Amino acid sequence: MTAVVEGTGLTKRFGTGDATVVAVDSVDIRIETGELVMIMGDSGCGKTTLISLLGCILTPDAGELRIDGERIDPVNEDLSVIRHEKIGFVFQLFHLLPYLTAVENVMVAMDIASTKTNVAEKRATELLTQVGLSERVHHRPAQLSGGEKQRVSFARALANRPKIIFADEPTANLDSRQSDNLMNLIQELRREYQTTIAIVTHHEGLKENADRIIQMKDGRIVTT
Amino acid sequence: MKTLFLKDMRYRRARVVLTALGITVLISLILLLGGIMNGMRIQARQYVESTGADVWISAEGSGGAFIGFSMVVEEYMAFLNSGPGLAPDSASPLVFAQARPTVRGKSSKAIVVGYKLGQLGGPKQAVEGRMFTRSNFEDYRPEDPVPYEVVVDEKMGLEIGEQITLSNEKVRVVGKAKSLMFVLDTPLLFMDVRIAQKLLLGNTPHVNMMIAKTAANEQPLQIAAGLDALETIEARTLKQTLTDIIAYYVDEPMKAVQFLRVMLWLAAGILIGMITYVTMLEKTQEIGVLKAIGGSNGYVMGLLLKQVVLISAVGVVLGLILSYVFAAAAPIFVAINFVESIIVVCISFVVCCGSGYLAARKAIAVDPMIAFRGEI
Numbered sequence: 001m002t003a004v005v006e007g008t009g010l011t012k013r014f015g016t017g018d019a020t021v022v023a024v025d026s027v028d029i030r031i032e033t034g035e036l037v038m039i040m041g042d043s044g045c046g047k048t049t050l051i052s053l054l055g056c057i058l059t060p061d062a063g064e065l066r067i068d069g070e071r072i073d074p075v076n077e078d079l080s081v082i083r084h085e086k087i088g089f090v091f092q093l094f095h096l097l098p099y100l101t102a103v104e105n106v107m108v109a110m111d112i113a114s115t116k117t118n119v120a121e122k123r124a125t126e127l128l129t130q131v132g133l134s135e136r137v138h139h140r141p142a143q144l145s146g147g148e149k150q151r152v153s154f155a156r157a158l159a160n161r162p163k164i165i166f167a168d169e170p171t172a173n174l175d176s177r178q179s180d181n182l183m184n185l186i187q188e189l190r191r192e193y194q195t196t197i198a199i200v201t202h203h204e205g206l207k208e209n210a211d212r213i214i215q216m217k218d219g220r221i222v223t224t
Numbered sequence: 225m226k227t228l229f230l231k232d233m234r235y236r237r238a239r240v241v242l243t244a245l246g247i248t249v250l251i252s253l254i255l256l257l258g259g260i261m262n263g264m265r266i267q268a269r270q271y272v273e274s275t276g277a278d279v280w281i282s283a284e285g286s287g288g289a290f291i292g293f294s295m296v297v298e299e300y301m302a303f304l305n306s307g308p309g310l311a312p313d314s315a316s317p318l319v320f321a322q323a324r325p326t327v328r329g330k331s332s333k334a335i336v337v338g339y340k341l342g343q344l345g346g347p348k349q350a351v352e353g354r355m356f357t358r359s360n361f362e363d364y365r366p367e368d369p370v371p372y373e374v375v376v377d378e379k380m381g382l383e384i385g386e387q388i389t390l391s392n393e394k395v396r397v398v399g400k401a402k403s404l405m406f407v408l409d410t411p412l413l414f415m416d417v418r419i420a421q422k423l424l425l426g427n428t429p430h431v432n433m434m435i436a437k438t439a440a441n442e443q444p445l446q447i448a449a450g451l452d453a454l455e456t457i458e459a460r461t462l463k464q465t466l467t468d469i470i471a472y473y474v475d476e477p478m479k480a481v482q483f484l485r486v487m488l489w490l491a492a493g494i495l496i497g498m499i500t501y502v503t504m505l506e507k508t509q510e511i512g513v514l515k516a517i518g519g520s521n522g523y524v525m526g527l528l529l530k531q532v533v534l535i536s537a538v539g540v541v542l543g544l545i546l547s548y549v550f551a552a553a554a555p556i557f558v559a560i561n562f563v564e565s566i567i568v569v570c571i572s573f574v575v576c577c578g579s580g581y582l583a584a585r586k587a588i589a590v591d592p593m594i595a596f597r598g599e600i
Contacts, residue, residue, distance in 0.1 A: 052593055055516075080518050080519060081518070083517065087518075091596060092596070098235065104225065107225055109517050109518065157517075
């Protein structure tokens with residue numbers, strides 16, 4: 001198998017002097033194509049920092065990162081291009097733009113990638129249909145339930161056909177029924193689009209959906 | 225999605241409308257203040273130009289025409305009326321003094337213009353009624369029995385035969401002159417120069433200036449320079465006199481207004497910069513999310529700047545329109561110069577966009593990590 005994301009010796013510190021916190025400490029990680037990985041651990045163990053490093057939102061203080069086989073140079077490369085070309089993000093609090101409808105929220109990701117509006121609208125509508133929201137395409141986030149918002153969020157993450165989707169606690173604000181539905185959807189989307197997915201979660205009940213569990217503690221990977 | 229920034233503006237329409245309105249009011253105030261000053265300059269010019277004089281003469285050290293007082297003695301008159309380069313017998317004495325006449329029981333403001341009927345300095349005929357009785361100015365006699373008569377501005381609303389009080393004396397309105405308001409819509413009261421001296425200058429043989437025409441084919445600048453070279457006389461051309469009168473009656477007293485205009489410009493810039501910045505602070509989460517999902521700084525900046533440009537453009541254009549509406553309704557003469565207003569609008573637009581740009585630049589420095597925290 002080939003690795004979509006491969007990090008070697010990834011380290012991230014916050015603060016200076018005595019107040020320095022090593023959020024991610026010399027982590028080696030490899031996520032294979034098509035995998036559904038769950039990154040678990042206690043609060044503050046560095047899960048979100050790790051996916052921020054792997055998703056090119058943060059730049060590591062040490063270590064090397066490869067995405068889709070290419071070495072990332074955070075100093076000389078425009079990381080925003082990597083983010084919209086190769087990575088999709090799903091956030092715990094959905095973060096849909098309140099003034100846009102569901103379809104427009106999905107289109108934004110394609111707008112960033114300079115996709116033509118008519119092409120973007122067609123794909124956004126298809127993706128929303130895929131996630132079961134064909135009837136809610138023109139609804140604003142305020143008119144959607146938590147589960148529906150998270151579906152729109154997944155559709156947005158898929159919009160630019162990313163190599164990998166990082167989801168940060170995607171079920172944290174959903175009830176158990178909505179969580180189950182979302183996990184079923186994730187499995188479905190993964191089969192449909194052969195997308196690699198890495199999910200950060202506390203939710204022990206989701207473990208059974210994962211191909212692999214990465215357990216973190218104090219900024220390090222303890223089991224994988 | 226070309227309309228993304230418009231959708232955001234529509235969502236925050238209350239703030240957008242208030243910002244645009246703020247700019248509108250500030251720009252219209254800037255233009256109105258400029259229009260008031262412009263109106264004052266036009267009114268200051270129009271009387272001076274209407275006299276038809278080429279050379280303006282005052283006594284050396286008097287402070288100049290329209291400002292100080294000059295003693296007029298027969299020798300002056302004789303010299304000027306036969307003077308080198310001046311049209312024969314064109315020299316005419318002129319009193320130009322601010323006064324507070326009582327009109328229909330109310331104190332009002334006016335400029336008294338005292339001149340020799342038929343000569344330079346005032347109208348030759350009335351548009352209604354008749355002109356005042358002429359004195360024999362050259363034959364100066366303190367007890368001169370000339371009647372107290374005045375020709376008033378047709379827009380003062382006075383009737384022929386009415387009386388106004390000037391320096392405790394009753395003066396009869398005998399005619400109306402074509403309207404020719406001075407600075408800040410101050411009406412002109414035309415009367416014989418001797419009556420003006422009696423009422424306003426303590427019946428002394430003083431005038432504010434002598435005015436004259438140059439002889440045919442003579443250059444006013446050279447003639448004025450020749451007269452000015454004499455030790456006892458200050459002489460100015462029409463152009464120089466206009467510069468003096470505009471400086472004295474408009475530019476000097478309106479320095480504070482000029483300062484206020486600059487302050488208003490700054491206020492417009494600060495207003496849009498501040499509102500843009502506050503709006504950006506409200507949107508940091510949103511900006512962070514856009515960056516997290518791959519939006520470059522340029523992309524986010526583009527969205528913000530489009531809003532700033534649109535709000536600024538709407539604000540300044542509405543300000544321009546509103547200033548013309550206010551100017552038409554203003555109780556004083558306001559002359560907004562179109563070219564000047566376009567320049568003001570362009571500069572204001574740049575100031576607003578500039579401050580909005582600075583605020584937006586600060587806002588796009590948001591760390592995309594913020595997307596993992598808090599709510600939009």
